Amino acid sequence: MNSPQLQRGVFLALLAVVTVAFFWVLMPFFGAVLWGVSLAILFTPLYKWLLRKMPGKHNAAALSTLAICLFIVILPLTMIGVSLVQEVTQVTQKIRSGQINFAAYFQQILNAMPQSLRSIFDRFALGDMEAWQTRISAGAAQGSQLIASQALTIGQNTFDFLVSFFVMLYLLYFLVRDGASLSKTMREAVPLAQPHTEYLLNKFTTVIRATVKGNVAVAIAQGTIGGLAFWFLGVQGALLWAVLMAFLSLLPAVGAALIWAPVAVYFLATGHFWQGGVLIFVGVFVIGLVDNILRPVLVGKDTQMPDYIVLMSTIGGMAIFGINGFVIGPVIAALFMAAWSLFVASHKLEVPPKA
Structure with a gap:
């Protein structure tokens, strides 16, 4: 009744229960x-x-x-x-x-x-x-x-x-x-091969660093540029619109345009052509270039993920987890791609060569 298999099974069940309970407390x-x-x-x-x-x-x-x-x-x-x-x-x-x-x-x-x-x-x-x-x-x-x-x-x-x-x-x-000792403890505790564990942990830290650093830098840049443009053109509530542009810039490619584009249309429709032209120029050639140049350098290059994966994972993460999702979404996507690449690589090694 007290076999090693039973003891190991009970221990693994206990380990799973206390792990779930710990995360529940947190x-x-x-x-x-x-x-x-x-x-x-x-x-x-x-x-x-x-x-x-x-x-x-x-x-x-x-x-x-x-x-x-x-x-x-x-x-x-x-x-x-x-x-x-x-x-x-x-x-x-x-x-x-x-x-x-x-x-x-x-x-x-x-x-x-x-x-x-x-x-x-x-x-x-x-x-x-x-x-x-x-x-x-x-x-x-x-x-x-x-x-x-x-x-x-x-x-x-x-x-x-x-x-x-x-x-x-x-x-x-x-x-x-x-952090160094905690990382070492995690690498030793995870029941995976050491190269796989180190690869996944490195991918995790790289994606978080790139996502936070890149998205925050892009948000600050786009929000600041858009807010200064609104203030210069006399738009009321420039700080509010700047913060909204910074928040929406977390959505690649389309974010800040959801704010400045309607204002530019209003300027053009009401005969304020130079204000509308200035805002379109700033939105397309300044704010747009920040998104097209800075984001791939800071986010896509380090995460090594295609832009469409970054976009979908960011939107999906924010839809599920709220503001925290712009970090969680790309991390899940990166770990998904990393885990499957490890699986494919290990499967290739296990396939015996043809006679």
Whole structure:
């Protein structure tokens, strides 16, 4: 009854149960763990450089790395977030007061269209401005009621965010300091051949580093350029649109154009030809080039994945996991391709040569 096979089976079952239970316990801090691991992978080269400057002082090097990460990543994001909240409040007030009237903007575009296009809009009842205005007003009212009724929930979410933020910082410190030993332990614990384990772990770290570094750099560049263009052209809420362009730039090829293209169409339709021309030039030849040049260099080159795989995995990841999906999606796709390439390579080795 107490055979070695039974003992091994019970042990493997116990191992599976406690592993699932451990991940279940960590699920409330999934985002904190993900970003702690991602930032640790991104800033480990900096930690190693600091450790060479201060030999043997692991704690000091880790604390210095954490301070630099706070200074160049987290604090700027916090400041942008505070400014964004103020900008959203101002834009919301202007929409309610009528200073920003999307229905009127749409009406101006319709008036500039040829009669054939306007008849198509009228046929599908898309040109009824009173109906659009009613829908927008009703949506704004429902949004205000929702925010008012969920004030306690928003406060609770803020508290949860702060807790997750400090968990991420705490985890980041230890991952930076002890990352090498943890990586070695993982390589020894995974029940795979050592070359396969090292290949998959290297692919995992490379994809996370390339995805975070590349996508964030592209988002910052596109959002900054688009926001400056909107500010120069006098578009209201330039910071809000800049943040939206930065967020949408996580979608390769089409992201930022979802914001600047309608504004350019509005400028052209209302007779502001030089503003529309400037915005189209900036969108196509500056923002577009940033996406077409910077993203393949920082993301596609390191991940060694085709652009269409990066696009589909990013969109699919964000659809399933939210904002965290722009990291998780490409990582899953890269590990999928790496695992199958290892399987094909090992299968070829197992095939005996023909006589």
